[in-house]
Amino acid sequence: MSDNTPQTPKTEKPVSGAESGGGEKAPKKKGTTSTTTMTPKQRELWDELKTVKETVEKSKIAGDLEGAIAVVTKFEKKTRLALEYEICAEAAVLLVQLHQEVGDSKALSAAILTISKHRAQHRKVIAAIMKESMQYLENKKFADDKEYLDYLDTLRTVSEGKIYLEVDAARLTMRVAKHKEAEGDTEEASRVLQEVAVETYGTMDKFEKAEFLLEQIRLCLVNKDFIRASIVAKKVDRKVIREEDFQTIKLKYYELMVEFYVHKNDTLKLCDCYLEVLNTPSITADDLKWKTALANACLFLALSPFGREQQQILHRIHTQEHARLQKMPAYDKLIKDLVTDEIMKWPLVHNDLFHKFLEQQFGASNAARCKEWWELFELRVTEKNIRVVAKCYSRIRTARLAALVGESEDAVERILSGMVCVRDAEAEPLYARINRPAGIISFNQIQPAEQVLTAWTSDIGQMMQLVERTKHLIDREIMVNNAR
Numbered sequence: 001m002s003d004n005t006p007q008t009p010k011t012e013k014p015v016s017g018a019e020s021g022g023g024e025k026a027p028k029k030k031g032t033t034s035t036t037t038m039t040p041k042q043r044e045l046w047d048e049l050k051t052v053k054e055t056v057e058k059s060k061i062a063g064d065l066e067g068a069i070a071v072v073t074k075f076e077k078k079t080r081l082a083l084e085y086e087i088c089a090e091a092a093v094l095l096v097q098l099h100q101e102v103g104d105s106k107a108l109s110a111a112i113l114t115i116s117k118h119r120a121q122h123r124k125v126i127a128a129i130m131k132e133s134m135q136y137l138e139n140k141k142f143a144d145d146k147e148y149l150d151y152l153d154t155l156r157t158v159s160e161g162k163i164y165l166e167v168d169a170a171r172l173t174m175r176v177a178k179h180k181e182a183e184g185d186t187e188e189a190s191r192v193l194q195e196v197a198v199e200t201y202g203t204m205d206k207f208e209k210a211e212f213l214l215e216q217i218r219l220c221l222v223n224k225d226f227i228r229a230s231i232v233a234k235k236v237d238r239k240v241i242r243e244e245d246f247q248t249i250k251l252k253y254y255e256l257m258v259e260f261y262v263h264k265n266d267t268l269k270l271c272d273c274y275l276e277v278l279n280t281p282s283i284t285a286d287d288l289k290w291k292t293a294l295a296n297a298c299l300f301l302a303l304s305p306f307g308r309e310q311q312q313i314l315h316r317i318h319t320q321e322h323a324r325l326q327k328m329p330a331y332d333k334l335i336k337d338l339v340t341d342e343i344m345k346w347p348l349v350h351n352d353l354f355h356k357f358l359e360q361q362f363g364a365s366n367a368a369r370c371k372e373w374w375e376l377f378e379l380r381v382t383e384k385n386i387r388v389v390a391k392c393y394s395r396i397r398t399a400r401l402a403a404l405v406g407e408s409e410d411a412v413e414r415i416l417s418g419m420v421c422v423r424d425a426e427a428e429p430l431y432a433r434i435n436r437p438a439g440i441i442s443f444n445q446i447q448p449a450e451q452v453l454t455a456w457t458s459d460i461g462q463m464m465q466l467v468e469r470t471k472h473l474i475d476r477e478i479m480v481n482n483a484r
Contacts, residue, residue, distance in 0.1 A: 042087070088124075238276075247281060299377075382407060413436075
């Protein structure tokens with residue numbers, strides 16, 4: 001059944017020129033108020049801004065920049081007092097650009113300071129002129145250092161204490177520090193850079209933040225300020241620099257850390273640094289680079305004192321880097337000798353190779369440290385041999401121990417004393433008692449009565465379990481025989 005009720009015809013809404021097919025809708029200008037939400041006052045100011053820009057262009061053609069500056073200054077004040085900050089920001093940027101075209105750096109700096117210090121000046125306006133000023137700084141070639149530093153000082157004054165300009169303030173400080181370093185004043189450059197705590201900046205990009213921290217570390221190392229370098233190094237997030245996009249940052253960071261730990265003579269940390277370098281994709285793709293990193297890691301591991309962490313790294317290299325070590329026979333044998341409980345004969349088979357490698361890596365810059373490491377290498381081999389003997393003997397004569405490890409009796413006593421009274425917090429001490437008149441060394445540790453009783457109880461418990469299991473097996477065999 002059809003519906004014969006007459007329908008009211010639909011009335012079409014009038015289509016404006018922007019919405020009709022005859023023209024496209026004008027895009028909204030970034031940072032401006034939409035035309036649909038503008039008040040008459042705002043629309044009037046925007047129109048006036050267009051008029052001001054046209055007047056400025058005419059003044060430029062006529063060569064009257066001072067007149068253009070006067071017009072824009074008057075309009076900027078009008079918009080600022082009207083609390084129209086977006087229009088005021090446009091006017092302020094235009095005013096700064098006019099001062100830039102004049103070319104008078106002092107007038108430009110004065111204009112930037114004046115705009116930023118106006119009463120009731122909004123942060124949008126200050127941020128806008130700061131952005132324009134930073135772009136000008138990137139492209140401008142200053143006449144001399146004084147002009148450059150004065151301009152930097154002006155921008156630093158504007159950005160000082162403003163959270164929304166903290167990134168710009170950090171970049172300006174970096175420029176000052178680089179200029180001071182170029183002049184040879186590295187101490188002042190480091191002091192200026194240390195004033196910026198970029199680790200607290202939430203608006204700075206992670207990559208830029210890491211670069212800033214690395215520059216702080218580098219300047220500290222240049223000035224031999226190793227304590228401050230250690231403090232700043234702890235601010236670098238190692239999880240972040242392990243990301244694929246941070247490979248250059250990671251390599252630079254561990255290069256600085258190698259320099260720091262060489263000074264501290266921390267061989268275990270040096271081993272850890274080279275292992276981190278080894279696990280970087282850009283290093284693993286280059287045979288020469290990963291072999292150099294792995295060789296350094298193996299040698300510094302051998303130079304490290306015996307301890308829990310050292311043993312964990314040793315076994316990790318032995319298992320996880322087995323395929324790579326097979327391509328480096330000398331270092332493969334060194335790791336196997338350290339893992340195996342067997343006496344290592346000194347000098348080692350590949351001693352010349354190890355010595356030459358150390359000289360190539362560190363001989364030029366740290367000749368004294370390199371010589372100290374080579375003497376330490378022989379000591380670590382002897383310490384390892386003594387620990388092997390301690391696992392096999394409970395008591396041994398000093399002369400016999402000296403013969404096994406290839407040292408004199410006096411040297412054995414001195415080395416053994418150092419192993420018992422270790423000074424390194426990460427090293428694990430060895431228990432030993434020397435009876436010098438009798439010439440006997442005992443590795444048996446005297447246990448407290450409670451510990452002896454606990455061990456005896458455990459042994460008795462295990463023995464009773466074995467007796468019970470044996471009786472059960474005998475009873476089962478008797479029952480099987482009786483059934484037959």
